[in-house]
Amino acid sequence: MNRKVHKFSSNMEILPPLPQRFTIDDWHLNNQSRLRSCQTHCKLVESIIEESDRVCNSTCELIKNNKLTSDYKLEEKLSHIKFCREELLRTRKETCLEIDGLLTYKTRLIDALSSIRRNALLICQKCLIAREHRLGIDLTIDEVEKQLRIEHKVIQGVESTVVKTLEKLKEQIRVLKSSLYFIDKDLNDKDDNYRIDRHNKLLKETSMNLSVYHGAAPLDPSTITIQEWELQSHENILEAMKQINSGKILRNYIDTILKQIVDDLNSQVDKTNEAFDKRICETKEIKSTFETQHADIIKKVNEMSKNINRLEVMIAEKEGFIALAHTRLGNRCKRRNLEMTRDNVEEQLVNEVANIRDNVEKLQQTLCDAQASLRCILKMQIQLEEDINVKVNTLKIDEVECMTMRQSLNFNAY
Structure with a gap:
């Protein structure tokens, strides 16, 4: 009997469960819900589209105004840089002219000092040294000896005056070159700034090679105010003009000094030569x-x-x-193990x-x-x-x- 049941069970077919059945009211409610949901989402879409149009229009207007303002500020900055640059160039030209003038006076002083040391002082010292080797009755303090001593003091005084004047001149040239350096540095910075802002002025939103910065550092690291920027150039110009005026005063002083030096040297050399006899002595230095x-x-x-x-x-x-x-x-x-x-x-x-x-x-x-x-x-x-x-x-x-x-x-x- 069990075998028959088993055979019957193996021939049975398993049917799927019957689907859920709905009423006609459920059908109407589902349709109405779907319609209300669609209408709600359509209204929401229309609202979002209207808001998007408004935001797009206001954003475009704001961006255009910002660009126009930036272009105006760039043009204003370019004009300001150009004006400062012209003032710096004018001051630079005057500074270079004054440096050239001082270099000419430096050459005059160096020539004077070289002539004094190479001619006057050296010859006077040689004569004094030679006369110290005189022997016997010739080793006397005569008029030539007195005039040579006086001449030596005069030449040393003249040399000291020329050296001090030359040091003042070198310092003045150094200060002027320092002013020129700061002016050139300022000009280079302004040229770079002008080039950058001019390039920025020519850029448009449709230009090629535009890029968006994604770095962590800020894109506006500037900390110098416009007053400090203007003050720097103004101080450079004022300092250069001050040193130019000092250079002109120094050149007038050098003219007076050189004339006085020549008069003193010629006067004393004439006195020494009048008293000088034909005596030549050997000199033995160290x-x-x-x-x-x-x-x-x-x-x-x-x-x-x-x-x-x-x-x-x-x-x-x-x-x-x-x-x-x-x-x-x-x-x-x-070594291995514990031997280490x-x-x-x-x-x-x-x-x-x-x-x-x-x-x-x-x-x-x-x-x-x-x-x-x-x-x-x-x-x-x-x-x-x-x-x-x-x-x-x-x-x-x-x-x-x-x-x-x-x-x-x-x-x-x-």
């Missing part, structure tokens, strides 16, 4: 002292060179010791490396000091050789050309 010192310097140079070589050899020898210690430490790094201990050998090797490094540093510092000392000695050797050559030349001039050189003491307006 030439022999320089030669002795030069020999000592050469000896010290040799000693220092040997010392440097010895230090270099010692430093080179220490490289083997430090390499040995490093190799031993490197080999001990291959910081034992006495490890500490000794570490201390050995540190001590070698300290000693090498001391040797290197000593080597640097020795090399610096050698350079100084070599420089002194060169200076002494130059001084000796000068003294040899001076002796030749004093011995042969003393009176001949005095004939060239004729000063004109510089």
